[in-house]
Amino acid sequence: MTLAGSRDLRRYSRHLLIPEIGLAGQERLASSRALVIGAGGLGAPVLAYLAAAGVGRIGVIDDDVVDESNLQRQILFENADIGRPKAEVSAERLHALNPQIAVDALQLRFDARNARELVRLYDVVIDCSDRFTTRYCASDACSLEGKIEIFAAIFRFDGQVTRFDPTGPCYRCLFPHAPEPGSVPTCAEGGVLGVLPGIVGAWQASEALKALLQIGDPLRGRLLLVDALAARTREVRFERDPECVRCGDRPTLFEPVDAPDEDSTASIPDVAEIAPEELDAILREAVLLDVREPHEAALGLIPGAVHLPASELEARMHELDTAKRYVVACRVGVRSRWAVARLRDAGFKRLAHLQGGLLRYAALDAGFEFF
Amino acid sequence: MPVVRLVAFARLRELLGDRRDIVLADGASVGDLWEALVREEPRLTEFARGTRFARNNRLCSAEALVCEGDEIALLPPFGGG
Numbered sequence: 001m002t003l004a005g006s007r008d009l010r011r012y013s014r015h016l017l018i019p020e021i022g023l024a025g026q027e028r029l030a031s032s033r034a035l036v037i038g039a040g041g042l043g044a045p046v047l048a049y050l051a052a053a054g055v056g057r058i059g060v061i062d063d064d065v066v067d068e069s070n071l072q073r074q075i076l077f078e079n080a081d082i083g084r085p086k087a088e089v090s091a092e093r094l095h096a097l098n099p100q101i102a103v104d105a106l107q108l109r110f111d112a113r114n115a116r117e118l119v120r121l122y123d124v125v126i127d128c129s130d131r132f133t134t135r136y137c138a139s140d141a142c143s144l145e146g147k148i149e150i151f152a153a154i155f156r157f158d159g160q161v162t163r164f165d166p167t168g169p170c171y172r173c174l175f176p177h178a179p180e181p182g183s184v185p186t187c188a189e190g191g192v193l194g195v196l197p198g199i200v201g202a203w204q205a206s207e208a209l210k211a212l213l214q215i216g217d218p219l220r221g222r223l224l225l226v227d228a229l230a231a232r233t234r235e236v237r238f239e240r241d242p243e244c245v246r247c248g249d250r251p252t253l254f255e256p257v258d259a260p261d262e263d264s265t266a267s268i269p270d271v272a273e274i275a276p277e278e279l280d281a282i283l284r285e286a287v288l289l290d291v292r293e294p295h296e297a298a299l300g301l302i303p304g305a306v307h308l309p310a311s312e313l314e315a316r317m318h319e320l321d322t323a324k325r326y327v328v329a330c331r332v333g334v335r336s337r338w339a340v341a342r343l344r345d346a347g348f349k350r351l352a353h354l355q356g357g358l359l360r361y362a363a364l365d366a367g368f369e370f371f
Numbered sequence: 372m373p374v375v376r377l378v379a380f381a382r383l384r385e386l387l388g389d390r391r392d393i394v395l396a397d398g399a400s401v402g403d404l405w406e407a408l409v410r411e412e413p414r415l416t417e418f419a420r421g422t423r424f425a426r427n428n429r430l431c432s433a434e435a436l437v438c439e440g441d442e443i444a445l446l447p448p449f450g451g452g
Contacts, residue, residue, distance in 0.1 A: 042452050130452030153449035155381040160449050174430070175448045179421030184382070187451035197451075223430075223446070225380060234378075236444060238430035295413040331417060 008100055012054055020215045026054060030100075032212040035059040035122035037110050037138055039086040041187060041197030042128035042152050042204060044076040049205035050126075051094040051101055055212065058094060059122055061106035062086040073187075073194035110134055112258040115141035124211050126150045126204055130186045132178045133258040139164055139171030140256035143246050150207045150219075152200045155185070157193050157229035159200035163207050163219045168240030168247035174223065176244070180332050181356075196228050271340050272352040274327055276361040279354060286325035286352065291339045296331060302358070310335040313342055322348050329354035329361075372397060373439040375404065383422065383445045386412050395437060401426060402433030404443055422447045 015021045015029075034055050036043050039062040050058055066074075066081040066089060081089045091105035110118065110129070119125055119141040127138045127149055135151070142149040146166040153160050164170045187197075203224065210216045223236045245253040274282055288305040290297060297307050308316055310330065320326070320343075328343065330336040333356050340353045354361065374394050379387045387408065395404060401424045409415045425444040426435050437443060 038452050040452055128452050130450065132448070132450070152452070154451040155449040158381045158449060160446075175421060175423065177420050179448055179450075180417050183417040184421065184448060184450040190382075190451065192451050225446075227380075234428065234444075236425045236428050236430060236446065293416065296416070 025213050029054045030056045033057040033122040035125045038128035039090045041073045042201040044074045045198050045201035046126050046205045051098045057102045059104040060087050060090045061110050063109040073197050112137050112256045115256040119145045119147050124148050124208050126208050137256045137258035143170045148211045150204045152204045159226040161203045161224040170247045172246050173241040173244045274352045274354050286327050289326040289328045291330050310339050313339050325350040327352045331357045332359050333357040375437050376442045379445040383447050401435045418447050
């Protein structure tokens, strides 16, 4: 697209007045393509500012629909949009805001199967997702396809923003291990100040525009921390990790992975997965093996459970009876997954694993107290 | 016995309350600081897997040694988007 001589140039007059942008920069934006992963709290300001700025093609990928509880912060949506696909509504709003740009409304989940193919079509990727699996997958795909990624995540009053480059660092350099499932809440679980994603998303939009224009000091190797409650920001420096499985000196990861770690969610061969709803019935003929650490178990054990901390499992495995059927459980289902695999390898045959851990079981209000 | 200044974010800040200046043994590492905090506040355990540390605003490993007056930040990944 060329803007010179166009009557539509007037729209960008405030950009044209800035020496760092000018006509050349504005034309550069017009011929640029940006992919926004997630049309939620962060996605709304990012999409709106990139569209207003005249980024020529914007991809918006989200498989969700607008919920009433989104409207407190996702300012691209209105009351009448409740129940409609976010990608579709976003495309409508962006077209209305700036008819000069093209919008790809991608109503699907960004995952390991489509990640590389999608990322390849754009110049910059802005990760506005709310899942760790998506974050690892997006970072892997950008690193593999040689794309810049602008990352952010939020919690209540706090935000983190940074930029990942194909030469590193990447998301895996910053957070090599995903948190235990359930330990780090999303906005839906932990809540968020409505304006916070607006502040943090605006930072992302600014970094994305700088990346496309190739101006300024990029937020590369710097994690910007925003604390809205204290009205303070802080910067933590980080570098490419030579040990990183993706961008380190001896990489072992050559395709995007949407599971954060190899041990996180894959089912374990020869082990039955038990849903929390099934636990009571199964415990009539099986024993619950609680592998939480002593300080956790001190806060409450299920009656009849055998307690053997995961940290002592290998040393004390002989205390268990290979003829018994054990349902192995921890707080959220990560350590138990490790423990059940060790037991299987040691020759235990009748093993089962409690999905989601005691935290999800306790959420059923089964009369089991849990903090 | 170095005294370090603690900074925490998100849920870790909530769990640690107003703990600020922490006295550590000579030769203590950032990991030792974390272990000491976990002993005081066991609910930190579930954040051990994802949390990174920064010493004087630079990301560091748990093995990094602390010095008098260091500021140690506890950085959990945030979930929301």
